[in-house]
Amino acid sequence: xxxxxxxxxxxxxxxxxxxxxxxxSSTTLSNIQWYKQRPGGHPVFLIQLVKSGEVKKQKRxxxxxxxxxxxxxxxxxxxxxxxxxxxxxxxxxxxNYGQNFxxxxxxxxxxxx
Amino acid sequence: AAGVIQxxxxxxxxxxxxATLKCYPIPRHDTVYWYQQGPGQDPQFLISFYEKMQSDxxxxxxxxxxxxxSDYHSExxxxxxxxxxxxLYFCASSLSWTGAYEQxxxxxxxxxxx
Numbered sequence: 507x508x509x510x511x512x513x514x515x516x517x518x519x520x521x522x523x524x525x526x527x528x529x530x531s532s533t534t535l536s537n538i539q540w541y542k543q544r545p546g547g548h549p550v551f552l553i554q555l556v557k558s559g560e561v562k563k564q565k566r567x568x569x570x571x572x573x574x575x576x577x578x579x580x581x582x583x584x585x586x587x588x589x590x591x592x593x594x595x596x597x598x599x600x601x602n603y604g605q606n607f608x609x610x611x612x613x614x615x616x617x618x619x
Numbered sequence: 620a621a622g623v624i625q626x627x628x629x630x631x632x633x634x635x636x637x638a639t640l641k642c643y644p645i646p647r648h649d650t651v652y653w654y655q656q657g658p659g660q661d662p663q664f665l666i667s668f669y670e671k672m673q674s675d676x677x678x679x680x681x682x683x684x685x686x687x688x689s690d691y692h693s694e695x696x697x698x699x700x701x702x703x704x705x706x707l708y709f710c711a712s713s714l715s716w717t718g719a720y721e722q723x724x725x726x727x728x729x730x731x732x733x
Contacts, residue, residue, distance in 0.1 A: 607664065
């Protein structure tokens with residue numbers, strides 16, 4: 507079945523440092539979505555990428571979809587304490603047996619002030 | 620703006636008991652998803668409904684069942700509860716079942732089985 511992996515599992519950074527999390531799928535994806543879950547909260551949608559090689563920016567966050575549509579990355583520039591949380595990618599694969607939407611295991615980011 | 624509503628927010632049950640979790644999607648959203656999230660885990664997809672029909676099935680145990688009603692709200696019924704069922708259960712809704720739309724998550728129901 508489809509598998510979505512994320513690395514690293516945990517990341518501790520000093521406030522102001524950059525942060526990147528990588529998402530890799532075992533199958534080609536129709537789209538990929540990114541969610542953020544704050545401690546004690548629920549996942550909140552950040553963005554969706556659809557096109558091969560697509561890059562989208564949201565202020566200090568840059569999202570990228572790989573050319574082969576099997577991987578994606580989220581890069582945060584100059585982290586702030588408000589960036590603390592777990593970042594999940596979620597990919598949609600469509601095959602002969604229907605569609606399959608799978609969350610990655612997430613990257614937990616902690617930011618030290 | 621209206622969000623996804625889940626009730627109850629907290630639930631404590633004993634082993635072998637039953638539980639019913641409710642989810643009210645955002646107005647005009649016709650698709651509902653159920654997820655189970657254990658401590659430090661990613662959300663595990665259980666089941667989804669589109670227009671009151673089951674649209675996709677994930678790792679939902681046979682002891683669990685769910686349905687979507689005519690007003691689009693959904694209920695997750697859990698029977699013969701086990702200690703391992705203790706988790707945060709999220710409901711999410713979206714405009715469509717195709718996965719091309721973002722999912723809006725509710726605040727979750729924290730189920731504790733003792």
